[in-house]
Every structure is written in structure tokens, then in C-alpha cells.
Amino acid sequence: MRIGELSERTGTSRRLLRYYEEQGLIVADRLPNGYRDYDERYVDRVRQIRGLLDAGLPTRIIKQVLPCLDKPRTIYFSDATPEILATLEHERDGMTERIQFLTRNRDAIADYLDAVRGGDRRDVPA
């Protein structure tokens, strides 16, 4: 498939797909006309990349982790070097911090909402 289809099927802009390639996250084959050519495997791969990006991992880290993940949404290291393990532990801690940050803000918003709506009205007052 060409970039347009991959874009639609992954919800990722063509611009971003080219950017991921530029960052070494994905490698596309080229059609005789120069167009990028992707196989089915890339649909999941791109989704996996987006997931890690949303989790807060920088592309440079994803680049190292990517070769260790394939089929489903799992990450497995049979060749986990101590450097990679240390990196992942750091990322894990970063995720934990972001989760706590999000939780605090979500609760603050939830409390605000509960305070504003006297327990009945579901729409925000003008």
C-alpha cells in the first residue's frame, strides 16, 4: 500500500509517516515511480509507534525498542542489554510520573465539575 492508505488506516498524517521514516522508526520500500510502498505489517507497526509516542517515549528510544517488538502490542527483549534495561527503567519511571500528573489534573477537573453542577445539570452554564 502507498502512504495514503497507511495514513488512513493508522490515523497518522502522511507528513508524520515521512517524519517517522526520517527518524528511522520505519523503513519503506520504493515503487518504480518513487512512491513509498508499505506492507500490512506497517499498519500495526505504526500504531505501536504511536502508542509508545503517546506514552511519552522519545523517537530515539523507540528506535532502539522497535526491533524488539513484532506481532501484537507487546515488547520483548531476548537480547536485552544492560543499557537498554536502564533506559526502559527510566522510561517506566517517566510514565509513572506522567500518570500521576494526569491523575491529579483529572481529579481536579472532576472536582470542579462536581462543584459546578449541583448534582443535576449535565451541561456547562453559559
Place this chain on the structure above:
DNA sequence: ATTCTAACA
């Protein structure tokens, strides 16, 4: 129509 590269009101 679609995609490509490069570049930035």
C-alpha cells in the same frame, strides 16, 4: 488524483 522533497507567514 497521489505522492515526492524541501522549506517556512
Place this chain on the structure above:
DNA sequence: TGTTAGGA
């Protein structure tokens, strides 16, 4: 990341 120019 979006958008756009200029080309295939």
C-alpha cells in the same frame, strides 16, 4: 506538525 511550492 501543518502547509505549500514545484515537479513527476
